[in-house]
Amino acid sequence: MATGRFEATKYTGVRFRSHKTRRHGVQPDKYYVIRYKVKGKLKEEGLGWASQGWSPAKAHKIRSEITANIKVGVGPQSLEDFRTIKQNEELARAMARQARKSFSEAGEIYIEEYARNNKKSWKHDRTRFRLHLEPVLGNIMLDDLCFEHMEELKVTVAGKGLAKATVSQCLALTRQICNYSIQRGWLKNGNPVKGVKFPKLNNRRLRYCSADEEIAFFKLAVKRGYSDCHDICLLSLYTGMRMGEIFALTRQDIDLVENRIIIKGEAGADDGPKSGISRVAYITEKIRPMLAARILKLKSVEALLFPGPSGEMRREIGQNFKTMMKHLGWNKGVTDRRLRFCAHCFRHTFASRLVAKGVPLPVVKKMMGHATIQTTMRYTHTHDEQCRNAAQMLL
The missing domain is CATH 1.10.150 (DNA polymerase; domain 1)
Known part of the structure; x- marks a missing residue:
């Protein structure tokens, strides 16, 4: 409780009254007010206690700003105006902090x-x-x-x-x-990745399957009874399908009448074509008997052609392929991933053989499901024999 009597300070228009019992340091706590005229009328506003950080000098500074603003007619012209501005600034800062994200x-x-x-x-x-x-x-x-x-x-x-x-x-x-x-609107300083140099990549796969390797691979798969591994790789070799596309195949995607395989490009799917666009692969006599035999075992049109061990969709070709690679020894001592033989090499071989047969690149691009011709060129392989023949033309 403060006394009812205000006392003057050395600053014009700044007064205080003391609390009866509360102390601030060794002195009684003091409540400060300022007085000034607005349009000829005296106005008095309370500031706060010394224990809240107020002092005669601080009160004088606020009063001087208010009276100066009143004279020129701009800026906060009362303590209430100052407090409103401060509240708005604190609100804006709080909103900025909320909008500022990590x-x-x-x-x-x-x-x-x-x-x-x-x-x-x-x-x-x-x-x-x-x-x-x-x-x-x-x-x-x-x-x-x-x-x-x-x-x-x-x-x-x-x-x-x-x-x-x-x-x-x-x-x-x-x-x-x-x-x-x-x-x-969370980031206003521009993209920080701009100007950053990305690593230079060379992903062009140099490994493909020769005719002798094809015979050796599928002969071993039959001998070991790896039917799924055999059929998946055979399908990739003679259609150019990606592993994920093969794993997603169902009975309804196989048309043995028109000899077509529908490769669905459903938006948002993790297992469809990379471009998200559906395309067609064509069934030849190399794969038709295998597909016909598998279809006979399926109970519904939505059944997967190559389900995983528990009936779920596969995510990889499986351990049998790794076992065969180890037995064949094709990757022994090979450290460059572009030269290692993997299941994708069958798809790469499909494209390479099309190019070797003189199939135009735009046709190969469509059959492979590539978005650009540059991608098709990365996955095709010009045979050495073609280069030798080209060189002979100069003689």
Whole structure:
């Protein structure tokens, strides 16, 4: 409780009254007010207690600003105006803090709200984000991200012994998250990935299956009773289908009347064509008997042609292929992944043989389901014999 009597200070228009019992230091706590005229009328406003941080000098400073503003007719012209402005500023700062997001927050929203609904590879994005991006960039606020952070990400991911392609994929995902954040208004300083040099990739696969290797592979698969491995690889070799496309095949996708296989490109599917566009593969006599035999065993039109051990869709060709590679010894001592024989080599061989037969690249592109002709050129292989023949034409 303060006394009813105000006392003057050395500052004009600044007064105080003392609390009867409460102390502030060795002195009684003091409540300060300011007085000034507005349009000829005296106005008095209370500021607060000395224990709340008020002093005669601070009160004088506020009063001087108010009286100066009254004279020129701009700015806060009362203590109430000052308090309203301060409240608005604090509210704006609070809203700014709320709108300001960390890379971790932005990444999670991007994965769940955008990637999940628009990208077939969203699960891969989620894995890369949580394993590689979040540990390095997660706690950094979006507007604080800079070139140095991107370089740190490159070094960290490469330091795990991962391929250059993985480093590029992590940088690309970071760029996508930042672009999304710019669109949402969370990032205003531009994309920090801009100007960052991506690792130079050389993914052109140089390994394909020769005629002798084809005979050896399928002979061993039959001998060991690896029927699924045999049929999956045979289908890839004579249609050019990707492993994921083969794993997703059902009875209704096989048309033995028209000799066609429908490769569905459903939007958002993880196992369909990479382009998301449906296409057709053609059944030849090399694969027709195998497909006909498998279809007879299926109970419904939606049954998978090559189900996993528990009936689920496969995610990889399985251990039998690895066992065969070990037995054949084709990858022994081979460290360059482009020269290692894998299940994808059958698809690569399909394209290589089409080119060797003189099939135009646009046709090969369509049969392979490539988005661009450049991709087709990466996966085709010009045979040495063609080069020798071309050289002989100059003689």
